[in-house]
Structures are given as C-alpha cells and as structure tokens.
Amino acid sequence: MAVRVISYTRFSSPKQARGDSYRRQTEMALRWCLAHGLELDTDLRLEDLGVSGFSGANARRGALRALQLMCLEQRLEPGTILLIEALDRLTRLPLPEAQELLLSLINNGLTIVTLTDGKVWNRETLVSLEAFMLSVLTLYRGLQESDQKSKRLRDTFRKAREKESAQAFGSAPGWLTRDSKTSPWVIDEAKAAIVREVFELSAAGLGSKAIAKIANTKQWPVPTRLNVTDGRWHAQMPGQILRNRAVLGEHEHRIRTHEAHDEHWRGKGTGIVILDYYPRIVSDDLWYRSRASIDTRSVAKRRDSHGYNIWSGLLFCGHCGAPLQRKNEKKGNSKAQITCADRLAGITECPTFSASAMDATLLQQIYLKASDVLGSGKSQGNVEKLAVLETQHGEKRAESERIADAIARTGGTIDVLLKKLTEISEELQLLSSQIEALKQELALSDNDIAFEHEFLTHALSHLYTVSDESQIVRASLHLKIARLVDTIWVWGYDLAIVQFKDNVRLTVPLPVKRLPTRVEPDSKHHRPPKPKAENRPYFMQMFMGTLTIPLAQRRNVVKKYSKAN
Numbered sequence: 217m218a219v220r221v222i223s224y225t226r227f228s229s230p231k232q233a234r235g236d237s238y239r240r241q242t243e244m245a246l247r248w249c250l251a252h253g254l255e256l257d258t259d260l261r262l263e264d265l266g267v268s269g270f271s272g273a274n275a276r277r278g279a280l281r282a283l284q285l286m287c288l289e290q291r292l293e294p295g296t297i298l299l300i301e302a303l304d305r306l307t308r309l310p311l312p313e314a315q316e317l318l319l320s321l322i323n324n325g326l327t328i329v330t331l332t333d334g335k336v337w338n339r340e341t342l343v344s345l346e347a348f349m350l351s352v353l354t355l356y357r358g359l360q361e362s363d364q365k366s367k368r369l370r371d372t373f374r375k376a377r378e379k380e381s382a383q384a385f386g387s388a389p390g391w392l393t394r395d396s397k398t399s400p401w402v403i404d405e406a407k408a409a410i411v412r413e414v415f416e417l418s419a420a421g422l423g424s425k426a427i428a429k430i431a432n433t434k435q436w437p438v439p440t441r442l443n444v445t446d447g448r449w450h451a452q453m454p455g456q457i458l459r460n461r462a463v464l465g466e467h468e469h470r471i472r473t474h475e476a477h478d479e480h481w482r483g484k485g486t487g488i489v490i491l492d493y494y495p496r497i498v499s500d501d502l503w504y505r506s507r508a509s510i511d512t513r514s515v516a517k518r519r520d521s522h523g524y525n526i527w528s529g530l531l532f533c534g535h536c537g538a539p540l541q542r543k544n545e546k547k548g549n550s551k552a553q554i555t556c557a558d559r560l561a562g563i564t565e566c567p568t569f570s571a572s573a574m575d576a577t578l579l580q581q582i583y584l585k586a587s588d589v590l591g592s593g594k595s596q597g598n599v600e601k602l603a604v605l606e607t608q609h610g611e612k613r614a615e616s617e618r619i620a621d622a623i624a625r626t627g628g629t630i631d632v633l634l635k636k637l638t639e640i641s642e643e644l645q646l647l648s649s650q651i652e653a654l655k656q657e658l659a660l661s662d663n664d665i666a667f668e669h670e671f672l673t674h675a676l677s678h679l680y681t682v683s684d685e686s687q688i689v690r691a692s693l694h695l696k697i698a699r700l701v702d703t704i705w706v707w708g709y710d711l712a713i714v715q716f717k718d719n720v721r722l723t724v725p726l727p728v729k730r731l732p733t734r735v736e737p738d739s740k741h742h743r744p745p746k747p748k749a750e751n752r753p754y755f756m757q758m759f760m761g762t763l764t765i766p767l768a769q770r771r772n773v774v775k776k777y778s779k780a781n
Contacts, residue, residue: 220292221254223299224283224306226264226274238265244331245299254297269308269358275317280306284317287324294325302332303351304358314355389462390440392494401495407439408497411463414454415498419505421691424455426523430684458506467493489615489636501604507611508603509695522682523690524552526575526697527704533558534707535566542571551575551680554708569708573727575679578704578712579693581724583672585714586700602651603699609647616640671696 223245227237249256264278274280286292298321300306306328307314318337322328327338341347391407394400410431417427428449438447440457457463468489524544531540531554538558544551554574556566675693678686703715709729714722 219254219295219297220257221249221297221299222257222260222262222292224262224264224280225301226267226269226278226280226305228266228268241301241305241331244301248299248329248331256299269304269306272307272309272313275307275309275313284320287321287326290324292325295327296325297327297329299329299331302330302358303328303337303354304361307355308358308361310359311352311356314359315352318351318355388441388494389460390438391497403495403497404439407437410436410439411457411497412502414457415463415502415506417688418454418458419502419509420688421509421693421695422523422688424453424458425451426687426691427454433684458510461489462494463496463498464500464503465492465494465496466490504604504608507607511603511607511610523687523694524680526579526679526690526694528694530698530701530704532703532705533566534705534710534713536564537705538564538566540706554706567708569706569729572680573709573729574706574712576676577726578714578724579672579676581722582697582701582714583669585716585720585722605647605651609644609651612640612644612647616644 223242225238225241225245227241245256262279262283264274264280267274267278269275275284283298303318307317309317318328319342322338322342327336329336335341335350337347337351342351388394388401391404391411392401393404394402413436414427414431417430422430428451431449431454436449438449438453440453461468466489525542527540527542532538533540533556536556536558538556540554541557541560543553543555552571553568554571555568556564558564559566559568671692675689678689700716701714702717704712705715706712706726709726711726712724714724716722
C-alpha cells in the first residue's frame with residue numbers, strides 16, 4: 217500500500233501572498249515527491265495563508281488545528297508523511313508549546329519531513345538524543361527570529377509615535393489617498409461627501425441598517441478600505457463610519473502585537489490621540505448631532521424596517537403596563553395594529569387598537585401642549601444643543617477613563633498622558649458649566665416650541681408612506697418626540713396619558729372605535745359604543761387617585777408610574 221503524502225503551507229502576512237513564499241513551498245513539496253517516487257495528496261490541502269505561527273493562531277483555529285484533530289481522531293493512517301518547508305512553518309511558539317505540538321503530531325503516527333534540509337522527524341529518529349536536541353534548537357531559533365523581528369518593529373513604531381510621524385503608519389480611511397508615505401493626504405471628495413451624508417442621515421434619526429439600505433438603493437460607493445468584493449454596504453458599515461473619529465482628523469496609535477490583536481481586531485489603544493493627523497471631513501457640530509441622535513435612539517433599539525413606529529420605545533399599555541408593539545397590516549385601513557406585548561405572550565387579554573386611531577391625534581396634542589405650556593423649554597434647537605453637549609461630555613469622560621487606564625497599565629506616570637488627562641479634565645468642567653447654563657436657559661425661556669407647525673404638517677403626510685424621504689421624516693419625528701416625551705400610557709379607543717421629561721403630564725382623548733359599516737334591518741343609524749365603567753382601566757384611576765389595586769395586578773404599571781414620578 218502506497219504511503220500517503222500530505223503537505224502543510226503557511227506564511228504569516230497577507231503581503232507575502234504577493235511574493236514567492238506560496239509558490240516556493242508548493243514546488244518544493246512536488247519536487248520531493250517526484251524524487252522519492254511518491255504522489256502528493258492534493259485533495260487534502262492544509263494551508264494557513266496569512267496566519268501567524270508566532271501567535272499560535274494556526275494551532276488554535278487554522279489548518280494546523282484541523283491536522284491535530286485528524287491525528288487525535290486517527291483519521292490519518294500511521295506513517296503518513298507531512299511535508300513542510302521548515303519546522304518554523306509549523307510553529308514559532310515558545311519552546312514548551314512548540315515541542316509539545318511537534319511531539320503530539322509525531323506520537324500520533326505522522327512522519328514529518330522538512331524540505332529545506334531533507335531531515336525526517338518521527339518516533340524512530342527522535343530516539344536519538346542528537347536528533348531530539350536538534351529539533352529543540354531548530355524550534356528555538358524560529359521563535360528567536362520572530363521575537364527579534366517583533367521587537368525591531370515595535371521599536372520602529374514606538375519612535376514614530378513619539379515623533380508623531382505619519383510615515384510609519386501608511387493605512388488610512390478609505391476617503392483619503394496619497395502617493396507615498398512622505399506625501400500629504402488627499403481627500404477623495406466623492407467619498408467624503410458620502411461619509412458626510414451618512415452623518416446627516418444619522419443626525420436625522422436613521423439607524424445603521426436604514427442608512428445601509430439607502431446606500432445600496434442609490435448605489436453609493438463604499439468609502440472605506442474594508443474588503444468588500446461585491447461593492448455593497450453591509451448593515452454594520454454605517455455604524456463603523458459613525459464611530460470612526462478619523463472623520464474629525466484624529467488618530468489614536470494602537471498596539472498591534474499578536475497579543476493585542478487577540479484582545480481586539482484593531483489592536484490595543486494607547487490612549488494617545490493625535491489631532492489633525494488626517495484632513496478633517498466632518499464638523500464637530502455634525503459629529504455631535506449624530507452622536508446625540510444615536511444616544512436618543514438607544515431607547516428604541518428594535519425599530520421596524522421602515523421606521524413607521526414613531527413612538528418606538530415610548531408606548532406602554534394602560535391596562536397592564538407592558539410595552540406596546542406595532543404590527544403592520546398588509547390589508548385593511550388601520551395602517552397597523554398596536555398590541556400589548558403581554559397579550560402577544562398570552563399573559564393578558566388587553567385590547568388591540570388601530571394605529572391610525574391614535575397617531576395623528578396624539579401628535580397634534582403633544583405639539584399643542586409643547587407650544588402652549590412647555591414653551592422654548594422644549595424648543596428643538598435648544599433640546600438638540602443640550603443633547604449634543606451631554607453626548608460630548610460623555611465622550612470626554614470616557615476618553616478620560618481610557619487615559620487613566622492606560623497610565624495604570626504602564627505602572628508609572630507618563631508625561632504625555634498626564635498632560636492630556638489634565639486638558640480633558642478642564643474640558644469636562646467647561647462642558648458641565650455649559651450644560652447647567654443651557655438647562656437654566658431652557659427652563660426660563662418661553663418663546664420657541666418643540667417642533668414647528670410646518671414640520672408637523674409635513675410629517676403627518678409621511679406617516680404611512682413608503683419612500684426614503686418618508687422614512688427620514690419619520691426618523692426625525694421620532695427623535696423630536698423622544699427628546700420631549702418620557703413615557704406614553706395608552707388605552708386604545710379611549711385615551712392616552714403623556715408623561716413629558718420635565719414631569720408635565722397630558723391627557724389626550726382618542727377617537728372611539730367605529731362600528732362595522734353593515735346596517736342591521738331594524739336600526740336607523742349607528743352610534744359609537746359608550747365606554748363601560750368596568751372597562752375604564754384601573755391605571756387611569758390610579759392617576760386620579762380613586763382606586764386601590766392589589767400589588768400583584770400592578771406589575772409593570774406601578775414600576776413605570778414610580779419612574780415617572
């Protein structure tokens with residue numbers, strides 16, 4: 217029976233794929249088989265291309281790991297020959313792990329042949345002390361070479377970081393190009409315009425998935441350096457752009473060792489951020505408007521695909537206190553049904569009602585209340601400004617914590633980090649004073665309104681329309697409401713109670729459900745059913761202080777009511 221011969225090919229860097237490494241290793245294996253009258257098994261291709269042996273990634277999740285499992289499960293015949301260019305192609309791990317890996321393969325029946333020196337490594341040859349020590353020394357030399365390269369590379373980048381040099385860091389966002397490492401960055405204006413549009417859509421209230429859908433519909437080119445073969449935007453891509461502070465011209469040097477990449481695919485942050493490293497393409501105002509919009513939308517993480525639910529995250533059932541969900545209708549005139557989440561789970565029998573019987577009425581009453589009572593304390597411009605300042609304050613605080621953590625990790629006091637930490641502390645104090653001043657201004661002002669009448673009229677015409685423009689209008693409307701309103705309790709076809717964020721409360725009567733249009737022979741006309749006293753929910757009476765309910769029945773209602781107060 218012919219001996220089975222397989223080969224293992226590996227190189228560490230994707231750049232080596234453009235070089236000679238792969239061809240050289242493949243041809244050496246074929247030449248060895250030809251010289252020994254054997255045939256290479258090409259059905260089993262063990263290749264770790266661009267996978268590190270120094271970090272041990274190939275032994276954890278690569279083709280080498282698959283080979284180890286095949287040996288352990290005895291899926292390879294004893295005596296199978298494994299061809300590799302050299303032992304350092306197998307691994308460059310520290311000696312204990314490297315020697316254990318080599319011996320595990322050999323002890324499970326493999327014969328390893330290193331093609332550069334023609335040596336054979338198996339249970340028979342390693343009985344010799346000389347051969348065993350040679351294997352140890354060879355593995356150690358591979359580790360030492362990788363370690364030396366890693367140290368030289370770290371020193372190079374450390375010196376470049378200290379000089380704030382851009383030459384050693386050639387990678388940049390996809391909207392920037394340059395001829396060489398010494399040339400200045402040049403903005404690709406077409407891609408930069410797309411990035412700014414992504415931020416504008418985010419500031420208007422659209423999420424990452426909605427923006428990606430618009431980008432694919434309009435066939436925008438991808439403005440990043442991500443490996444996108446089909447040229448389409450994936451759902452997370454806008455979110456990645458919106459988090460990338462390179463749009464502001466900033467760059468944070470990152471540690472990119474194998475250990476750092478194990479923690480995060482981008483490496484470990486140093487806490488040292490260089491301003492004006494890249495050309496800026498987004499203004500501070502647009503950046504923070506986008507961040508404030510994202511923070512506001514966090515109350516409603518699960519939005520419907522077209523953003524029809526302008527009340528997302530705000531509606532709760534007046535009967536039991538559970539969240540209300542919007543279910544779009546494919547047929548019918550109600551546009552959608554609003555249903556209690558506990559009813560969907562089979563816990564309660566709370567009534568379902570039509571979205572069209574609530575949306576317009578509730579919107580108009582919130583607008584009038586904001587105009588007549590809240591005044592400019594909820595003017596959209598000032599509310600947005602406050603949201604921007606609070607978001608900026610939160611980001612500065614997070615940056616301060618990252619730098620403090622970086623100082624703690626070094627175990628010493630680094631002048632650059634301490635200076636930056638001091639600057640951020642001063643900025644935090646300034647932002648805090650601006651936020652307090654703006655809150656006082658919002659409380660005293662009485663001229664502007666939460667959202668203009670023209671916008672409200674325009675938005676009402678887009679509530680149920682399927683178009684990109686309508687989706688953007690609904691997203692903007694949701695933002696305005698979410699910045700104004702804390703919670704809305706609804707009793708379908710009866711009334712809604714709106715709790716504003718400054719504890720102002722509004723009761724809104726809702727249209728009564730109409731009877732079916734079919735006329736009975738003995739009736740002259742139809743009248744809407746009168747609400748029965750027993751159907752007037754207990755939670756409504758709780759607001760009025762006229763009813764005491766057993767604790768077991770209150771559940772989420774009591775919790776939401778306590779939060780509102």
